[in-house]
Amino acid sequence: MTKAITGSDIDAESLTREILSSGKYRNLGIPGATVLDLINQAALQTDDLKTVRKLVKQKMHNLVAPYLGDADYLQAQNSLNIAYGTNSPQEVRKVCLQILASHASTRERIPILSEFYSAIFEETGNPQSILDLACGLNPFSIPWMPASREIRYHAYDIIEPRIRLINHFLHLNGMPQLAETRDILVQPPTVKADVAFFFKEAHRFEQRQKGSTGTFLQSIQSKVILVSLPTINLAGSHSKLDQHRRLVYDSIGNFPWSVKEILFENEIVFCIRKGE
Incomplete structure (x- = not known):
């Protein structure tokens, strides 16, 4: 240092x-x-x-962003242990929903969770490997993803206790423990994957370092990147859709990439294909 x-x-x-x-x-x-x-x-x-x-x-x-909320990591770990001990997928989903509900970003997606992943994987196909960039608590959505146990799921976040909980969850789910404490802006991952998630983070990247999003996306070793952003502000008082569309298209305008939008009530997903 x-x-x-x-x-x-x-x-x-x-x-x-x-x-x-x-x-x-x-x-x-x-x-x-x-x-x-x-x-x-x-x-x-x-x-x-x-x-x-x-x-x-x-x-x-x-x-x-403590104002967005967070999980009680020890309690969540204990609840996951109990749920997996029942051998009941319904109990596992119940605990995962409780964890997802503890953070504003993932809580907003709960009403459309099944629809969300069905729509994006219909567009990308079922990936064998995923990068979840600045993942937050999103890995606890894995039970709603198709063929989830077959996925090599690489998750990155700067909060170490969160990463430990995610790795514990991956282990309980019979998946490799591939979550890593990493600042992806400072050290973008070099792992290659079929699909990369960059959910509700690009606007925060721009607040931290203006103009960083395009270069960051270019560095990611995936031909398909799913960038999502909220369509309304946190208070629900006004639309952010036009502003966030501009952010994405301004960020990638210099690259010969194709984009398809998938619009949900509170979130828009930009399916970016880098091509060959």
């Missing part, structure tokens, strides 16, 4: 340790590379340590 930013008196390593050891983040296992990237971005705007610290903390709050 870089100790100081070139041309600045800011000690990036010390500031990274300070932020990650704070009560807000010390138990989340967030990669140091994430904080260092935020420090470097802030240092492009100012070399004042106090201002850099403030900017980084603001970005961290938006990145971790």
Whole structure:
């Protein structure tokens, strides 16, 4: 890890340790590379340590997004153990729904869960491998995916306890434990897959680093990328559809890729095909 930013008196390593050891983040296992990237971005705007610290903390709050909710990881693990012990797919789905409901992003999708995956896999076919990029709690949707146990499911998130729970779930489901704590903006995965999910994250990428989405999507080793974005704001008070369409098409406009839209009530999916 870089100790100081070139041309600045800011000690990036010390500031990274300070932020990650704070009560807000010390138990989340967030990669140091994430904080260092935020420090470097802030240092492009100012070399004042106090201002850099403030900017980084603001970005961290938006990145971790505690206001969206989260699972109780220990309780969720215990509930999954009990559900799988019953050998009842219905009990497993019940617990997965409880986990999905604990975060706003996946909670919004629950009413259309079966319809959602039926529609997107009708478009892509049944993949043998998936990248779930900035996955959040979406892997707990696996029971609604066709031939789920045959899928090599690579999931990436910056919250380490979340990744541990996902790997435990994959293990219980008889699947390889391929979830990984990784900041995909700083270190895009190099694994090749049939399909990549990038659900409800592109707008947050742009808030973190404007103009980053297109380059990121280009780096992903999948010929089919499913980018989804909400069609309304979190409060449900106004439409975001036109704004989010512009975000996607502006991001990929320089690439010779085809796009098909799949529109749901609260979410739009852009099925992007990179071609050969």
